[in-house]
Amino acid sequence: MRNSLCHMLGIDIPIVQAPMGGAVGPRMAAAVSNAGGLGTLPLWLGSMDQLREQVRETKSLTSQPFAVNLNMEHPQEERLEACLEEGVPIISFFWKEPSDLIARAKKSGAVVMQTVGSAEDARIAADKGADIIVAQGWESGGHVCGTVAAMPLIPSVVDAVGDLPVIAAGGIADGRGLAAALALGASGAWIGTRFLACEEADINSLYQDSILSATENQTSYQKDLFDVGWRAAPHRVLRNSTVDQWEAAGSPSSGERPGEGDTIGKSRSRGDIVRYQSYTPAPDAEGNVEAMSMWAGQGLAMINDVKSAGEIVREISEDAKAIILNLKM
Numbered sequence: 001m002r003n004s005l006c007h008m009l010g011i012d013i014p015i016v017q018a019p020m021g022g023a024v025g026p027r028m029a030a031a032v033s034n035a036g037g038l039g040t041l042p043l044w045l046g047s048m049d050q051l052r053e054q055v056r057e058t059k060s061l062t063s064q065p066f067a068v069n070l071n072m073e074h075p076q077e078e079r080l081e082a083c084l085e086e087g088v089p090i091i092s093f094f095w096k097e098p099s100d101l102i103a104r105a106k107k108s109g110a111v112v113m114q115t116v117g118s119a120e121d122a123r124i125a126a127d128k129g130a131d132i133i134v135a136q137g138w139e140s141g142g143h144v145c146g147t148v149a150a151m152p153l154i155p156s157v158v159d160a161v162g163d164l165p166v167i168a169a170g171g172i173a174d175g176r177g178l179a180a181a182l183a184l185g186a187s188g189a190w191i192g193t194r195f196l197a198c199e200e201a202d203i204n205s206l207y208q209d210s211i212l213s214a215t216e217n218q219t220s221y222q223k224d225l226f227d228v229g230w231r232a233a234p235h236r237v238l239r240n241s242t243v244d245q246w247e248a249a250g251s252p253s254s255g256e257r258p259g260e261g262d263t264i265g266k267s268r269s270r271g272d273i274v275r276y277q278s279y280t281p282a283p284d285a286e287g288n289v290e291a292m293s294m295w296a297g298q299g300l301a302m303i304n305d306v307k308s309a310g311e312i313v314r315e316i317s318e319d320a321k322a323i324i325l326n327l328k329m
């Protein structure tokens with residue numbers, strides 16, 4: 001499956017483990033990179049020391065390339081400098097326009113990936129110098145930057161950016177999804193929710209069990225429901241009691257929602273968790289975990305077992321290869 005995207009990233013299989021804040025640590029990223037895909041560390045919030053520690057730990061677990069994801073909702077100049085000093089080879093930018101950070105990363109020799117939700121944003125990222133465009137469909141789990149589903153978005157973005165490789169995101173959870181992404185003109189797949197059901201995922205067991213049992217119609221796209229800590233940022237979550245109660249109350253706006261400000265749980269690292277908080281339930285989360293923001297994409301019905309991250313990469317790649325070879329007219 002080695003294609004031009006693989007050459008650019010220095011990997012063997014065109015599968016990128018999507019950055020997932022609060023769910024991905026060095027173990028998962030390194031396992032994916034060791035299996036021939038690309039592991040991605042979301043390191044956009046912690047301190048510089050934590051960033052350097054995670055990068056160094058990942059390097060101790062793999063000699064293969066991996067990426068660091070920076071969310072432009074927050075200032076990232078200092079974190080980018082730390083990544084470049086640590087020799088991170090690939091930087092992924094998400095959410096807002098990264099202004100001149102793309103040029104800064106490239107000046108140090110890093111490959112830059114930019115996530116977009118529209119062809120227009122893809123063109124802007126290409127003009128700014130991004131090497132690779134990640135086209136994130138509306139079916140994606142977590143924070144979602146556009147409102148177009150992957151099936152129409154991918155060809156639009158591919159057509160918009162000419163020769164730049166495009167990676168498809170949203171609802172890809174098995175070999176069929178990777179094969180479809182390649183057929184639509186993408187050069188690889190950016191897979192999130194499937195990796196929440198891997199042995200290396202740093203998430204609460206109730207969250208993981210919910211991923212395993214849910215089906216494709218059990219997510220909810222919300223403009224700003226889980227907005228405590230990150231306002232006005234559309235997202236897709238598992239439908240849960242918080243979503244149901246809010247809808248039953250007539251979907252009131254922020255400040256007037258049922259149970260607003262209530263503490264619904266806590267975790268050792270984050271302290272109290274309030275209702276409507278933007279928070280990925282961690283293994284140590286206690287309390288009403290079911291009511292927390294359990295980010296998930298629409299590929300849920302394809303996710304029925306927990307495997308190692310490496311196995312997931314190998315299985316998706318082998319299945320996609322077989323599907324492509326067996327396609328008949």
Ligand SMILES: Cc1cc2nc3c(=O)[nH]c(=O)nc-3n(C[C@H](O)[C@H](O)[C@H](O)COP(=O)(O)O)c2cc1C
Pocket residue numbers: 018019020021023042069071093094115136139140141142143169170171172190191192193194280295296297298299
């Ligand atoms: C739990 C979770 C956390 C996420 N956190 C981030 C993040 O920190 N940075 C980012 O660029 N995207 C984040 N995303 C979006 C993913 O990178 C990716 O676009 C999405 O998962 C793809 O759709 P899928 O979940 O259907 O595979 C997150 C997604 C999930 C499910």
